[in-house]
Amino acid sequence: MQVSIIGTGYVGLVSGVCFAEKGHQVFCVDVDQSKVDQINQGVSPFYEPGLNELLERNIHTRLKATTDFRQAILDTDLSLIAVGTPFDGKEVDLTYVKQVAQQIGEALKDKSTYHLVVVKSTVVPGTTDQVVLPILEAASGKKAGVDFGVGMNPEFLTEGEAIDDFMYPDRIVLGGIDEQSIDMLDALYTGFENVDRLRTNNSTAEMIKYTSNSLLALLISFSNEVGNLCSAIGNTDIVEVMKGVHNSRYLTTVLPNGERVVPPITSFLAAGCGFGGSCLPKDVKALIAHGEKYQSLMPLLDAVIQVNQSQPQQVIARLNKHFPSLDGVKIAILGLSFRPNTNDMRETPAIPLIKALKAQNASLKAYDPVANSEAAKLIRPEEAELCNSLKEVLENVDAIVLVTRWDEFKAVPELIAQFDPQPVFVDGRRMLDKNSIQRYEGIGL
Numbered sequence: 167m168q169v170s171i172i173g174t175g176y177v178g179l180v181s182g183v184c185f186a187e188k189g190h191q192v193f194c195v196d197v198d199q200s201k202v203d204q205i206n207q208g209v210s211p212f213y214e215p216g217l218n219e220l221l222e223r224n225i226h227t228r229l230k231a232t233t234d235f236r237q238a239i240l241d242t243d244l245s246l247i248a249v250g251t252p253f254d255g256k257e258v259d260l261t262y263v264k265q266v267a268q269q270i271g272e273a274l275k276d277k278s279t280y281h282l283v284v285v286k287s288t289v290v291p292g293t294t295d296q297v298v299l300p301i302l303e304a305a306s307g308k309k310a311g312v313d314f315g316v317g318m319n320p321e322f323l324t325e326g327e328a329i330d331d332f333m334y335p336d337r338i339v340l341g342g343i344d345e346q347s348i349d350m351l352d353a354l355y356t357g358f359e360n361v362d363r364l365r366t367n368n369s370t371a372e373m374i375k376y377t378s379n380s381l382l383a384l385l386i387s388f389s390n391e392v393g394n395l396c397s398a399i400g401n402t403d404i405v406e407v408m409k410g411v412h413n414s415r416y417l418t419t420v421l422p423n424g425e426r427v428v429p430p431i432t433s434f435l436a437a438g439c440g441f442g443g444s445c446l447p448k449d450v451k452a453l454i455a456h457g458e459k460y461q462s463l464m465p466l467l468d469a470v471i472q473v474n475q476s477q478p479q480q481v482i483a484r485l486n487k488h489f490p491s492l493d494g495v496k497i498a499i500l501g502l503s504f505r506p507n508t509n510d511m512r513e514t515p516a517i518p519l520i521k522a523l524k525a526q527n528a529s530l531k532a533y534d535p536v537a538n539s540e541a542a543k544l545i546r547p548e549e550a551e552l553c554n555s556l557k558e559v560l561e562n563v564d565a566i567v568l569v570t571r572w573d574e575f576k577a578v579p580e581l582i583a584q585f586d587p588q589p590v591f592v593d594g595r596r597m598l599d600k601n602s603i604q605r606y607e608g609i610g611l
């Protein structure tokens with residue numbers, strides 16, 4: 167199939183290389199010329215494990231990046247919209263989605279064959295049918311369901327694991343205005359085997375995406391709330407509590423041989439210094455705001471955000487056990503990206519934590535295995551000194567705070583074993599063994 171993908175961010179570019187790998191002819195379209203040039207040189211504009219290899223293999227054979235929007239639409243049968251949908255403080259910002267719909271519509275005016283337009287961006291229920299479809303009809307002068315189809319295909323990839331998530335999805339949601347749209351969208355996923363496909367309407371497809379992310383966020387905040395109580399009680403460990411909870415038959419699958427498998431969703435029961443990223447915070451807030459429009463309040467999701475916003479304070483409370491005043495206390499921050507294996511700093515809990523520590527006059531150093539240069543755009547040198555290695559950041563500090571679960575940090579117990587005195591270690595992710603470090607403190611402990 168000839169496919170155009172609009173937006174070459176995490177979703178657009180990963181979808182592009184993966185569909186090319188599956189044999190489709192893909193045009194990746196972006197307004198950002200520098201991104202387009204970089205992609206055409208076979209280099210990803212952002213860090214994502216495995217992406218460069220797939221890009222190099224497919225560029226200029228089955229994949230091409232371009233800024234020529236019109237030509238990309240005319241030369242393809244199906245377009246995926248994968249531009250950003252940020253939260254603007256009040257509601258989901260559909261500016262980019264609307265712009266793209268307008269441009270696709272204008273190109274469709276000159277097209278004589280059937281074309282399918284699919285929204286892959288995360289958009290609130292109703293957007294594809296009530297916002298995108300009317301723009302396409304008005305700009306093209308054509309009729310949806312007759313001259314072109316309209317679909318919605320939410321994306322579930324996780325940054326840092328995006329290629330595997332895309333190639334081996336746990337579900338494929340195929341939304342559409344009619345059978346023809348859904349059939350064509352289904353055909354795009356030929357070659358994706360052994361995966362549940364859910365055929366539905368666009369509004370339901372949109373709601374599936376928000377509900378999935380809201381559930382994940384809810385699980386995290388639930389774990390954090392219980393973890394905070396564990397800390398307050400003392401001698402009660404959230405990690406062991408959640409191990410016990412996982413063993414419930416409702417959260418595990420029992421295989422015919424009796425083996426118990428913990429489904430991935432239960433990994434979202436890990437308490438920590440809070441969820442960040444470009445999806446969970448903005449999607450939960452957008453759904454709450456969308457509910458308000460229908461006078462359908464979501465107090466449970468309001469609380470999910472509230473708990474999340476207070477999690478950095480839990481780290482500070484652990485530090486305060488040892489340092490009643492943080493004035494002049496030298497602290498190393500381990501990890502700046504919102505999760506491991508990415509350099510994405512969007513909504514990372516590291517930023518509110520650094521601001522809060524700085525407000526108390528702590529003296530900060532920080533290190534991230536890949537996100538240092540992205541972090542330098544957000545963190546001023548007077549807020550925290552960015553270090554180039556784990557060894558360097560650990561030198562001469564009173565305390566260490568682990569924010570991101572990078573594998574490299576497993577070396578910390580050994581690296582600090584000989585330090586005298588031992589720094590206080592606050593595990594913001596409960597990543598390390600609590601018995602492996604002398605002055606260990608952790609969320610939910």
Ligand SMILES: NC(=O)c1ccc[n+]([C@@H]2O[C@H](COP(=O)([O-])OP(=O)(O)OC[C@H]3O[C@@H](n4cnc5c(N)ncnc54)[C@H](O)[C@@H]3O)[C@@H](O)[C@H]2O)c1
Nearest residue numbers: 173174175176177196197198248249250251262287288321
């Ligand atoms: N990042 C994720 O892990 C993830 C996962 C699932 C779903 N989503 C959703 O997918 C969507 C895209 O997210 P992302 O993280 O890939 O975004 P991103 O910000 O990384 O990329 C968006 C891209 O769109 C381009 N763009 C903006 N306007 C354009 C236009 N008019 N024409 C062409 N290109 C244009 C930008 O230059 C940018 O390269 C969002 O709705 C997001 O919620 C993201």
Ligand SMILES: O=c1ccn([C@@H]2O[C@H](COP(=O)(O)OP(=O)(O)O[C@H]3O[C@H](CO)[C@@H](O)[C@H](O)[C@H]3O)[C@@H](O)[C@H]2O)c(=O)[nH]1
Nearest residue numbers: 322323324325433434435436438440441442443445504505
């Ligand atoms: O038990 C957990 C699991 C995650 N997190 C934090 O939650 C945030 C989000 O992590 P994760 O969900 O792994 O990464 P994302 O790339 O944001 O992926 C989420 O958002 C994507 C975009 O919508 C969806 O496609 C994915 O299914 C969904 O997991 C990170 O800050 C994690 O540290 C926790 O605090 N505890």
